[in-house]
Amino acid sequence: MPKILLFNKPFDVLCQFTDELGRPTLADYIHQPEFYAAGRLDRDSEGLLLLTDNGRLQQQITDPKFKLAKTYLVQVEGEVDTLALKQLSQGVRLKDGLTLPAEAKRIEQPDWLWPRNPPIRERKTIPTSWLALTIREGKNRQVRRMTAAVGFPTLRLIRSQIGPFQLGALQPGESQMLTTNLLK
Template identity: 85%
Template sequence: MPNLLLFNKPFDVLCQFTDDLGRPTLADYIKQPGFYAAGRLDRDSEGLLLLTDNGRLQQRIADPKFKLLKTYLVQVEGDIDAAAIQKLTQGVILKDGLTRPAQATKIIQPNWLWPRTPPIRERKTIPTSWIELKIREGKNRQVRRMTAAVGFPTLRLIRSEIGEFKLGALQPGESQRLSTNLLK
């Protein structure tokens, strides 16, 4: 049975095992040989990343045609309003086309969330707010581009779920190994 690693990718870590510039990579955290990332998170994003030791499973998780639902917690600049949430749920026009409709809900900041290092920039005159955004596609920097397109730039982005897999209590840099029958 294929193995999976659920990994809480810290901010400023690359989703690769090597870097010619000496920046932090997965190799600084993942010590089990033979595991490869199934999908990506940008360097400035945090949260759940799945790694596997099985090529077919890696393709199944990363391939948009399998449409695994991905859940993000997003801190945005400004007090996001119902009109912006509605636009996100209908799909947003980006330079590379219309996004699929998302599930979007304004939420309060999760109390279990770890502090980010370094902290996000804070402006005394501009509030921030949080949304939970669920999408089934993965265009380059899609969530950030979607929130910017509706007038609320992303300040912090944390992926909390991919399909049935949840970040749970994993802290930044921690991983959990498990077996899966996702290929059935």
């Protein structure tokens, strides 16, 4: 049965195993030979990253035709309003086209959330709010571009779930090995 590694990618870590500039990479955390990332998270994003030792499973996780839902917890600048949530839920026009409809809801800041290092920028006169956003596609920096397009720039982005796989209690830099029958 294929193996999958759930990894909580810390902020400022690259989703690759080498870097010519010496920046932190997956190699600083993942010591499983023959495991490769199934998808990616930007350097300035945190949370769930899946790695696998099975090429077919890696393809299935990343291929848009399988439409594995990805859920993000997003801290944005400003108080998210009903109009913005409606726009996100209907799809947002970006430079590269209309996004698929997303599931969007306002949430309280998760009480289990670890502090980010370095902390996000805070402005005394501008509040922040949190939302849970679930998408079924993966355009480059899509969540950040979607929230900005509806008037609420992203300050912090944490992926909490990919398909049936959840971040759970994993802390930044921690991983958990599972076997899966997800292959189709």
